[in-house]
Amino acid sequence: MSAIPFAYDVRFKAQFDLSNQEYSLSGTLRPQSLNELASCLALLRDSINRVRGVFYVNVRRLSQMNNLAFHAFARVLLDASRDRPDLQFVIVTSSVVGWTTEKFGRLSRIQPAIKVQEYDANFYPGQSFLEEGGFIPVLRTQTKMTWRHERDILPRHGMRPGIYMADICCGIGDFAALVQREFTPARIVALDHSRSSLAYARRVASEFKISGIEYVYGDASEMLLEDNQFDLVTCRHSLQIFDRPALILKEMYRICKPGGRVYITNEKISQCLGEPRGESIQWTYNELSKLFTHFNMDLELGPKSRHYLMDAGFDDIRAESIMVTNLDGDPQDFADMIHAWENTFAGEMSQKRGDDPEFIEQFRKGFQDHIFAALHPKGYAGWPIWIASGRKPL
């Protein structure tokens, strides 16, 4: 890799990566005088001289920038865009540091050769279903079902009172709230990229007088959290819906303390089962797996968890699987969960793929048969989940 770390102090870093033609700025850039920026600006000018075609400026991890710095960088970029009409400038911002899109957007209004791209406006294929609130009933019913198992399982994977933990892709925050009550960690951060889910999480926490959970808006594949902070980093049912799971694992590894653990849960959705009406149920879950594949999500990831953890550099990997069933508690809870799945998967998702009405009818039928099996006095209905954790080497 041709990254040349150039200007670096504890507050900010500037570097250039020639292979991606990308200059990136991260951290807090609040100089009192232009001298403090001299090396960053020199690197910027030098980087521009070395590229052809498109030049990227990545400010996705730039948490603060004062006006002095902004104007100095803006001047170099505006001058360069005039001197190099052959070049296109793309400034890559992120909604996680929301001011960047607005602030750098001013440059493209002055100079059309400078474009601003908010990298996470549309950054993974299932984003619209997962982040816009329709998914909330699915998450609520799922955690209710899995908690009965995970409460007993978590201590085998590093959960204990007094730890620092982070729940990444926390959804509506119900897992964090349950952990807070049951295991009393000393610190708990819950991060997600869905504003509606986080708003829901904060509302529930305040209604139920649960305090101490830090809900954070962020991108799991590029977090603003610092290195080596947490004893336990969890990520449930989410590596499977992001099209680049290894990126999230890499970040989880980074924020985990050496000797701490990363805990993940995932499904293999085609293995959902039930009796009676097993065949129809099987057909629907095979189709459900294909539906997720259509949106670049791997709902078959569960048994691949060990592989992912090993590739990410973890050791002491522990893996187990559970079958959540209609017999775990009130069978109606299981039925409610499948009902929420039917609404979302055979509703919005199936329509978005453009499925025809006959397909949707048969697709719905399998979910309804799963509910039938769950509520049948002699029936059995199951949802298998793969759980794995790995230790960050000391």
Ligand SMILES: C[S@@+](CC[C@H](N)C(=O)[O-])C[C@H]1O[C@@H](n2cnc3c(N)ncnc32)[C@H](O)[C@@H]1O
């Ligand atoms: C299937 S839900 C699981 C939520 C929660 N962990 C649970 O088990 O209930 C996936 C979550 O991942 C979040 N997500 C997906 N990609 C993300 C990313 N790059 N950064 C942060 N959150 C992300 C979505 O907003 C959604 O809340």
